[in-house]
Amino acid sequence: MQKEFSRTIKIPVHYSITKSKLNKLSKITSKLTYAVKLFSDKIKETNKLSRKELSEYEKEIQKTTKLNSAYVQQAKDKAVWMWKSYNKLHKKWEYKLKRAANEKYCSKLLKREPSEPFSKSNNKISARLDYRTISIITNLNLRGKPVKQIKKQTNLTNLWASLSTLKKHNKIMIPLNPAEYHLNKLNQSSKITDAELTRKNNKLYLNITCSYKVYKQEINKIRAIDLGISRSITAVLLEPGKELNKNSFLIIKEGKKKQKIDYYDNLIGKLQDQRNYKLLKRTREKRKNCIENSERKLAKYISSISDNSIVGIGYPKGIKYKNYKGNGNKQQRKRLNKWSYSRLISYTMQKLQENGIEAVKLNESYTSRICSSCRSRNTERPYNNNWSLFHCNDCRITLNSDINASINMAIRTINYYHGSMLDERQVSFNQLASDEHALTADDNLKKGLSAETHKALALDAQGFLA
Secondary structure: OEEEEEEEEEEEEOOOOOHHHHHHHHHHHHHHHHHHHHHHHHHHHHOOOOHHHHHHHHHHHHHHHOOOHHHHHHHHHHHHHHHHHHHHHHHHHHHHHHHOOOHHHHHHHHHOOOOOOOOOOOOOOOOOEOOOOEEEEEOOOOOOOOOEEOOOOOOOOOEEEEEEOOOOOOEEEEEEOOOHHHHHHHHHOOEEEEEEEEEEOOEEEEEEEEEEEEEOOOOOEEEEEEEOOOOOEEEEEEOOOOOOOHHHEEEEOOHHHHHHHHHHHHHHHHHHHHOOHHHHHHHHHHHHHHHHHHHHHHHHHHHHOOOOEEEEEEEOOOHHHHOOOOOOOHHHHHHHHOOOHHHHHHHHHHHHHHOOOEEEEEEOOOOOOOOOOOOOOOEEOOOOOOOOEEEEOOOOOEEEHHHHHHHHHHHHHHHHHOOOOOOHHHOOOOOOOOHHHHOOOOOOOOOOOOOOOOOHHHOOHHHHOO
16 A cells, blocks of 8 residues: 655755846745735735635735736745644644643743734745746656756756746746755655745755655554653564563663763853854754754664554653743753754654654653553652652552653554544553563662562553554
8 A cells, every 4th residue: 555745855056046047036035925925914804714715816916916826826825824824823822821820831921922924024935836837857867757857968957947937938947956865855756746945044945845655564563652851762662462571672872972962062162152153153053963863863763673563652742831941940941952852753753654654643741650550640750869760659560760651652552543542541451571571671770679560561462453
């Protein structure tokens, strides 16, 4: 069974582009921004938020901006998307504001109210351009044939973008500067859906959205992933007919990455004191690249060991909001600000999709507080010198807190796989495990402590898979 997904390829515009072409691009993007703003004003005045209802204003805006009908429709789509996104964010903000009990948390939320489109920023807005206004042209013989073939051979570049101008039947050829990675991604794609011109740090980029088709893998295993700060990933694998043992768990700490980040943080602090801004900028870029590179490698590794599995990834939703400034835990807030969990989840899900592996992002709230054996919330972290331990006051088990959270994530993944929002207390385990299994991967466990028999660590996954 084939599955389709989309990816965006960010290709820089060639540095040798002429000034006349840059001026034309500037005029097109300015008029597109103006058209998006006009549609945005109409949406604000009339509260109309559908493409059909806004179509009556197309001719009026076309006369004002002097754009062709295709550009005007693309600007309308952008304005509709912006307002729908704003409404969605504002509803979430209102919900959080109603539930905010603490005054400091409430005051923080009031400062972070989502702003309406065009209310604060005066930057240009880039609209999504489809086949009516832009096309990709190349002299390469790509496998998927998503682009047109260029007639003349050029030495400058082998990838161009043909863009409609403000004059009828007049197009400009924009040279692109692709790397081998971009060409491979274009070669693997089945079709190009749209493109978008963007500017970052005074450089032009063309974001090309490509569609890909992959064969969906059969599901006969469940892998659940719990993300953390001290331990980047704690994962558990459930297989049919097999009990959980020490090989079912995976813990990744990434100690070398943390040492590099600490080195860059110390260097950045010294450069800030010296006010060496040029070197400071370069060092910050190096730190950013180091983090992103390690996250991509980690996502690739998770994908390589997750064949024929459904992967449930815990999403710590709202964890940074809850640790607001003034809550009395400055050290925890500093650690959370360095934790880029959202980007790591995004990279992992993208890599899993590319290999045809089904992945789902699940809310991980209370997974660290619920006992994975008896489902009780009467739990605690009793060891002040070692916060990686978990103790249940009802069934009296003591085990690694990350392992406990990963098992709870596995239960939520099972419930998602069956398409039902079951109460987690309904899920029970029948078999027992030995004490040595309960201690598996708990490298911070104090000497002299023994874990009690834990039901979840002997889970037989046979009953939960189709």
